[in-house]
Structure formats: structure tokens, C-alpha cells
């Protein structure tokens with residue numbers, strides 16, 4: 486009972502830190518996935534007098550992922566159905582070429598501008614359609630998401646600092662007396678702090694394990710998966726290896742740091 | 756005879772202009788039994804603190820077991836303390852440890868063999884009549900019982916110098932007699948520890964020879 490109480494406060498603090506950190510990571514992943522979704526669904530349309538060389542176009546700007554010709558048939562089908570076959574062939578030849586450009590990521594308005602300019606430098610390209618109005622609103626939304634996640638990151642950092650400094654005070658109060666008494670009996674510094682480091686390491690391990698259980702459970706919940714699929718994104722809530730490793734290193738670093746500070750600032754009372 | 760403690764013009768103070776002990780000279784022979792008396796606030800605990808190196812001499816020289824404590828190094832002080840048994844006036848037991856672990860603290864610091872630990876613990880618990888309290892924490896014990904735990908801890912590593920600050924202050928006659936017997940035992944026979952005890956009442960039936968020092972107005976003199 487007694488030893489459980491000794492461990493509990495640091496474990497709870499570490500677990501809250503791991504929880505907010507992992508939540509932050511999930512939100513970050515969700516936004517990245519949403520961004521990728523946007524990039525996949527967004528394309529420019531380029532109108533050209535002549536047939537374009539695909540690799541030349543792609544090399545114009547690193548943003549361009551692929552370029553595909555839009556078949557004129559779809560356009561022509563909409564025109565009068567009883568046009569003669571020959572006339573249609575002729576029209577097809579005289580029509581400009583339409584291309585669809587896919588981009589590697591969702592571009593900022595500036596990126597779109599420079600991309601448009603680069604494309605128009607090609608004398609055969611007559612028009613670049615960027616669908617700028619819808620793009621702008623979506624982009625603003627994305628910027629909003631980004632500032633939300635920065636705020637989130639800041640609040641995770643603040644929570645971490647607050648919890649750890651509170652833990653520091655509790656630990657100082659709890660361990661200074663014992664360390665003083667051990668010093669009065671001639672215990673060298675490594676022996677005085679051994680208990681502290683053992684406690685720190687055990688607590689970090691327990692917190693990591695609990696964080697692992699918690700997020701494994703959350704990741705397996707059908708409700709969470711449902712929420713993400715509503716938005717149409719695919720998010721890894723808990724990467725068993727990578728995220729466990731992150732939790733382990735974060736909690737170990739924090740608790741060892743805490744123990745080191747306590748040992749360094751320890752003053753013997755008379 | 757060897758001198759275990761040599762004080763020369765020793766002054767002790769917590770703040771600059773208020774010396775508690777003022778330029779005293781005294782010598783304690785190795786293997787002797789010494790009582791220190793004095794009014795409350797006269798500086799008895801302060802003197803003991805200086806002997807275990809928790810209070811640095813303000814001036815003068817204090818040599819304990821051949822080690823000059825004025826300007827002693829950390830590692831030397833640790834070594835010295837490992838050979839002392841100290842009963843603090845406020846016990847200084849570790850709250851989060853069971854009484855057994857508290858008692859065996861100096862034993863553990865000295866790095867003694869784990870196998871001997873249980874035998875030594877059983878012996879000590881017997882001596883201070885605390886066998887029935889095994890597994891308890893200090894707060895679960897009465898003041899007198901805590902004091903006996905502190906006494907057992909001071910003896911666990913068979914130290915060569917025992918410093919006890921009012922070790923019977925909270926005890927009835929029966930338990931006090933137990934403590935005096937233990938201290939006498941440590942001083943006599945094959946152990947031959949030097950024992951320095953602060954007390955208000957020197958027991959009437961002492962089986963060993965002892966010296967008696969009295970502290971008054973910042974100075975120390977032997978009572979004969």
C-alpha cells in the first residue's frame with residue numbers, strides 16, 4: 486500500500502503527459518491525412534494549343550506529381566449528337582488539348598501563382614485553371630487547423646512543465662528527508678540517490694505500460710475508427726512499435742531528469 | 756590511552772556573533788563512557804552535531820578518530836560516519852521504511868554481508884524488545900518505541916563511537932534500563948565502543964566507569 490502511494494503521483498503525471506502527447510500526435514496525423522486527401526482531390530486544368538510532353542511539364546515544378554490528358558470525347562459527346570463522324574474528327578483535331586495536373590501536396594496560394602507562371606511561360610499553354618475560389622477557402626481552413634495544432638502542442642508542453650515541476654516539489658519534500666538521514670549515516674551520494682533513480686525508472690516503465698494499454702484499447706475502438714471514416718481519412722491512432730518507443734523515451738527522460746535535479750539540488754539539513 | 760576526540764579552542768555557532776560553544780578544550784579517551792549534561796538550550800545537541808560533522812566548527816580544531824573536522828572532505832566524513840552510531844534527539848527515522856529497514860540502514864551502508872543481516876536484526880529487535888512490532892512503520896509506533904528503534908539502528912553496525920542524544924528521554928524506568936544496559940554492553944567487554952551520551956538524568960546504578968561533563972554558558976567542564 487505504502488509503496489504504491491509512493492509511485493502513484495509520478496505515474497499519474499507521466500501518464501497524463503503521455504496521453505496529451507499521443508493525442509497531439511493523433512491530431513497531427515489526422516491533419517496530415519486530411520491534407521493528403523485534399524491534395525489527391527485537387528487538380529489544375531491546363532489548356533494547350535499543342536500536345537504537351539509530359540516529362541517536360543513535370544520537370545517545370547517539383548510540385549507537379551503527374552499530368553494526364555483529358556479525353557476530348559467527353560466534351561464532344563455533349564455537343565450535337567448528329568454531327569457527322571468526319572466533322573467530329575476534324576473538330577477533335579482543331580480543339581485545344583486539355584490536361585489535368587495532380588500535385589504532390591495541397592499548395593498554398595503563392596505556390597499556385599508561381600506554378601501558373603511557370604506553366605504559362607510555355608508558349609503552347611494558353612490557360613491554367615486553378616479553381617482559386619474554392620481553393621482559397623479550403624486553404625484557409627487548413628491554416629486554421631495548423632494553428633489549432635500549434636496551440637495544442639504549446640498546451641501539451643505547458644501541461645508537461647507544470648506536472649513535472651509539481652512532481653519536483655513533491656519529490657523534494659518526500660525524498661530530501663530520507664537522503665539527509667542517509668547522509669548522516671555516511672551513505673555516499675550514489676547510495677543516497679539509488680532509491681530515487683530506481684523509483685524513477687520503475688515509474689517510467691509503469692507509465693509507459695499503462696499508456697500502451699490505454700492507447701491499444703483506444704486504437705481498437707470501433708467508435709474512433711468510425712469518426713475518422715466519416716471525415717474520410719485514415720489515421721493510425723497507435724503505432725505499436727513507434728509510439729510505444731516514443732512513450733518509453735519520453736517518460737524515461739522526464740523521470741530521470743526529475744531524479745537528477747532532486748539529487749543535484751539536495752541540501753543537507755542540520 | 757588513545758584519544759578519540761580532541762577539541763582545541765573549539766567554537767560552535769549557528770550565526771556569526773552568537774557562539775553556542777565558546778573556545779572549549781577537552782579530550783575524550785578511546786573506550787570511555789561519557790555523560791554530558793546541561794540546561795535545555797545550553798548546546799548539548801549542538802556539540803554532538805559537531806562531532807558527527809553536521810555543524811562545522813566556527814573556529815578552532817576538532818579531531819574525531821584522527822580526522823580533523825574543520826574543513827573535512829565529503830568522502831572522509833562519510834567514512835567517519837559509517838563507523839559512528841548516532842541516536843538523534845528527534846530520532847530521524849525514515850518514515851517510508853519499516854522499522855527493520857530503518858534499523859539496518861547503517862548495516863546496509865557499511866555494505867555488510869546480507870546473510871548476517873537477519874541474525875543481527877533479530878538480536879537487535881530482542882535487545883530493544885520490539886520483536887512484536889516487525890513490519891510496522893515509524894508513525895505506527897509510540898514515541899518510546901521509536902526511540903528504541905533509533906537506539907537499535909545506532910548499534911546495528913557495531914560502531915566504534917556511539918553518540919546518543921537523550922536516548923531515554925521518552926522512556927519509562929524499565930525501558931530506560933534496557934538502553935543503559937545496551938550502551939554499557941557496547942562500552943564494556945569485547946566491543947569497547949566509546950560512548951557519549953547526552954542526558955538529564957545520569958542513572959544511579961552504572962556498572963562501568965564514566966566521566967561526566969557539564970555544559971554551561973558556552974563552556975564545558977568536567978564534574979568530579
Ligand SMILES: Nc1ncnc2c1ncn2[C@@H]1O[C@H](COP(=O)(O)OP(=O)(O)OP(=O)(O)O)[C@@H](O)[C@H]1O
Pocket residue numbers: 755769775793794795796797798799800801802844
Ligand atoms: N539549527 C539551528 N539553527 C539556529 N539555532 C539553533 C539551531 N539548533 C539549535 N539552535 C540554538 O542553539 C542553542 C543550543 O541548542 P541545542 O539544541 O544544542 O540545546 P540542547 O542543550 O540540546 O537543549 P535540549 O536539552 O533542550 O535539547 C539554542 O539556543 C538553540 O536555539
Ligand SMILES: [Mg+2]
Pocket residue numbers: 799800801844920
Ligand atoms: Mg538537545
